[in-house]
Amino acid sequence: MENFDRIINRKATASVKWDMAESIFGERDLLPLWVADMDFEAPLPVKEALNKRVQHGIYGYSYPTTEVKSSITNWFKSRHSWSFSQDAILYSPGVVPSIATAIQSLTEKGDRILIQTPVYYPFFQLIQENDRKVVDCPLVIQNDQYHIDFDAFEECLKQGVKLFLFCSPHNPVGRVWTNEEQTKIADLCKAYNVIIISDEIHCDLVYSPHTHIPIAKANQDHVITLTAPSKTFNIAGLQSALMIIENQQLRVKIENSQKKQGFFTVNALGLVAMEAAYRDGAQWVDELLAYLEKNKKFVSSYLVQHLPNVKMIDAQGTFLLWLDFRETGFHEEEVNKRLLSKGKIALERGSKYGDAGAGFFRLNIGCSRDQLETAMHKMKQALQ
Ligand SMILES: Cc1ncc(COP(=O)(O)O)c(C=O)c1O
CATH class of the missing domain: 3.90.1150.10 (Aspartate Aminotransferase, domain 1)
Structure with a gap:
């Protein structure tokens, strides 16, 4: 223990x-x-894997091996009943950089992007810093808990929104979105042709009886899932995150944008920690x-x-x-x-x-x- x-x-x-x-x-x-x-x-398995790698003494460029990829897919299958192909995974130094990449590659200056405040502040800061427009559909408190006002949500989508930055589970209010809520979100975003950027960095830290449901399960063509082992295993300083994108067209757009940024691969120790965490950290x-x-x-x-x-x-x-x-x-x-x-x-x-x-x-x-x-x-x- x-x-x-x-x-x-x-x-x-x-x-x-x-x-x-x-x-x-x-x-x-x-x-x-x-x-x-x-x-x-x-x-401990993460510390041991890192110690072993550090002892080797040579820290040259690394890449996500098949073992890293399998540890990721196995984790999401066993913890979240979510299967995706290893080819759907892209890597990034963080979820925040991934949000920035998604904004830059999928929208133009002046485009509208939907968020739900109160929300993790880089959501609106990144929209503003990239000269896009924030469309806010604040969450509402009913019976001491936060909810989505779906009429207001749809009104916002009607304004010609390109992306919806979804926080699931939600930081800071701690909501774990239900299947019913997510199905409505997914259906509405599909109807209005809005891509969902779903920040699921807190996906593993959910209290029973609630369960995290990756929204990509409801609408894999319109969703980019951003996640990482960083919050779950307390390894945020190793700066290794994931983008799971089943829609190939979207994935190519994001990959091209990463190429333009000169991004090649993530940190060697981050990959070691990620593999050990997802393999042995349950x-x-x-x-x-x-x-x-x-x-x-x-x-x-x-x-x-x-x-x-x-x-x-x-x-x-x-x-x-x-x-x-x-x-x-x-x-x-x-x-x-x-x-x-x-x-x-x-x-x-x-x-x-x-x-x-x-x-x-x-x-x-x-x-x-x-x-x-x-x-x-x-x-x-x-x-x-
Ligand atoms: C919802 C959410 N997204 C992203 C991050 C940060 O992600 P990263 O450190 O991978 O950029 C945090 C950190 O608190 C967060 O709460």
Whole structure:
């Protein structure tokens, strides 16, 4: 059994989460619960495979071998009942670079691209930085959970949208989309000839009874799936991601765009880690999910008991909790100030995810229970 309670000092490892917190938030000695990586060691088989590769001593160019490809296809078949051919896989240094490539290769300047805020902020930043237009169809809260307003969604598609950037499971709100919802999305996008760029980076981190369904299963011709082992196995710094594209025409367009960028292959160690993780990491992920779920329940009951004005949206997936501070009587700015200067904890503020996120904060629970307990006590002090 993996010991997720073990606290490992990540300071002075050039960690964005730990070592950049002070310069980003302007406060010293922060407990960082912001950027989306976890404070857990990668699974032992990943460490062992990396150690072996590092010991070899020569780090020349690498390519995705048949073993890498089989570990990927086997993983998605066994964990998500999704089969695709090895030829459908393209590689990339990250899901964010993959989104940029998709935008650049499938749309022109001025084209409209649909998103659902609050959403992972590179979604709208990349649209804007590439001189395309954001069409936003904000998610709506009903019965304490986020939903899609399908009438509004269709109205947005009618505006002549080219792409839909879908986040599944959704960061930051933690929704795991149902089969029914995804079938509607897939059918509507097909009817309006809209390509779905489905960011499924959090696909493996889903709490029972919810199950992640790759939207490509509903509409493989109109979908580009972007995913990676990075969130699942905590190996984001190895920068190796996947694009799964069953439609050959779309795949060729993306490949041509990668060629134009001079992109050739991913990092040698990233490939080693990916293969070991997908081949031998299943048990570790099951244990991780059980731990994260307990962390989630701890936060939920802590809030009910000590901070009843802070409401938690029940995350169906991801290690990110979306907390609603709007009933605390403080504006987001004031909550932010208090969390940072009084509480000494760094969370991501909701407005970063679009106007629809104002008043919320995103809490990363990918850490030991001990650290999470400390964080929650600090949150309580900050709001008193
Ligand atoms: C939805 C989503 N997509 C992409 C990323 C980042 O992907 P990458 O590091 O592979 O660019 C994150 C990281 O938090 C994320 O939450």
